[in-house]
Amino acid sequence: MYLLELKGSNHALAVAEADAVGELVDEGRGYALVREPDVTRRLAGSHRVSRFLGESGAGVGGSGEGAVGESAGGSVEETIGAAVEAARGLGVSFDGSFAVRARVHGDGPSSAELERRVGGVFAERARVDLDSPDDVVRVVVSEGRVLLGLEVCETEGFEGRAPTEKPFFKPGSMSPALARALSNIAGGYDGATLLDPMCGTGGVLVESALVGGRAVGGDASREMVEGARVNLREFCDGVGELFVGDGRSLPLDDSSVDCAVTDLPYGRASHVEGGSAESVARGVLGELCRVVRDSGRVVAVSDGWLDETARSVGFEVVDRFEDRVHRSLTRRIVVLSVRDA
Numbered sequence: 597m598y599l600l601e602l603k604g605s606n607h608a609l610a611v612a613e614a615d616a617v618g619e620l621v622d623e624g625r626g627y628a629l630v631r632e633p634d635v636t637r638r639l640a641g642s643h644r645v646s647r648f649l650g651e652s653g654a655g656v657g658g659s660g661e662g663a664v665g666e667s668a669g670g671s672v673e674e675t676i677g678a679a680v681e682a683a684r685g686l687g688v689s690f691d692g693s694f695a696v697r698a699r700v701h702g703d704g705p706s707s708a709e710l711e712r713r714v715g716g717v718f719a720e721r722a723r724v725d726l727d728s729p730d731d732v733v734r735v736v737v738s739e740g741r742v743l744l745g746l747e748v749c750e751t752e753g754f755e756g757r758a759p760t761e762k763p764f765f766k767p768g769s770m771s772p773a774l775a776r777a778l779s780n781i782a783g784g785y786d787g788a789t790l791l792d793p794m795c796g797t798g799g800v801l802v803e804s805a806l807v808g809g810r811a812v813g814g815d816a817s818r819e820m821v822e823g824a825r826v827n828l829r830e831f832c833d834g835v836g837e838l839f840v841g842d843g844r845s846l847p848l849d850d851s852s853v854d855c856a857v858t859d860l861p862y863g864r865a866s867h868v869e870g871g872s873a874e875s876v877a878r879g880v881l882g883e884l885c886r887v888v889r890d891s892g893r894v895v896a897v898s899d900g901w902l903d904e905t906a907r908s909v910g911f912e913v914v915d916r917f918e919d920r921v922h923r924s925l926t927r928r929i930v931v932l933s934v935r936d937a
């Protein structure tokens with residue numbers, strides 16, 4: 597089992613990504629426990645991934661109302677005591693030196709104090725090296741739980757791929773972190789074919805291709821397709837198939853792709869080709885229902901909920917999230933699966 601330390605930006609989305617790449621066992625503020633994740637370093641919604649070592653018994657303090665700071669021997673000390681006890685019970689062995697690093701969500705002891713006290717337990721078995729340890733023990737305190745893990749990796753990050761840093765940019769482009777999360781939720785990695793029929797600048801295609809997805813993209817605008825090609829060349833050696841075309845009549849066979857992500861036109865900057873936003877959404881989702889293989893996932897993004905439209909063309913809605921962009925724009929994201937006949 598793995599302990600994922602989640603980024604705070606969109607908890608629900610980060611949990612959904614964790615669940616899509618493995619089997620979600622549990623989650624809470626700042627973390628998820630996942631069995632057998634397929635991808636680790638390439639997660640968008642997690643900072644780091646650790647092999648889960650164990651946790652303290654239930655009921656320690658640290659996040660309860662008014663508990664913290666009431667007295668030095670109150671819940672702060674209980675939390676530290678629970679962490680120390682949990683650490684003592686672990687059969688972990690180190691490759692060489694080690695360091696303990698702690699993250700406390702909400703109220704609780706200071707990270708430094710936790711690191712010092714838990715480190716004291718392991719210092720009996722291995723050498724402490726705070727600067728360049730061979731192993732890092734992670735301690736996560738959240739909502740009354742103390743979880744311990746042995747760090748496997750930090751996630752990659754998205755340096756140099758912000759929309760404005762790409763050779764081809766248009767306003768309204770999606771951040772690489774959101775594009776990666778949606779691609780992972782759809783399953784567009786490790787050889788799976790991922791389609792984005794309204795690919796714009798190609799942000800989703802780039803993120804899928806970078807994690808081994810076979811990216812297929814289309815857009816009604818030739819300028820967008822040429823721009824997406826430039827971006828794919830820049831970041832993924834040009835891997836990916838692109839076409840100019842209307843998303844309501846895709847040049848693809850039935851059940852020919854594994855999954856899809858589509859970011860429909862919304863907001864004033866976005867051009868809708870072929871009718872009202874609603875009718876285009878219905879047409880595109882209908883086509884996705886045809887070209888995505890049975891049980892494949894489709895993630896659709898708009899500024900309004902697409903649940904009813906998706907159901908009307910044959911999808912089941914399996915999850916839904918919001919992503920606040922700014923005061924007047926919140927993206928609504930639905931995760932769909934083709935409904936059994």
Ligand SMILES: C[S@@+](CC[C@H](N)C(=O)[O-])C[C@H]1O[C@@H](n2cnc3c(N)ncnc32)[C@H](O)[C@@H]1O
Pocket residue numbers: 768769770771793794795796797798799800814815816817820841842843844859860861862866867868869870876
């Ligand atoms: C919100 S943008 C996609 C932005 C993209 N996710 C990105 O990060 O650059 C929607 C795209 O849909 C395209 N579009 C509009 N109507 C279309 C249609 N009927 N068929 C295919 N593409 C269409 C627009 O040209 C635009 O590029």
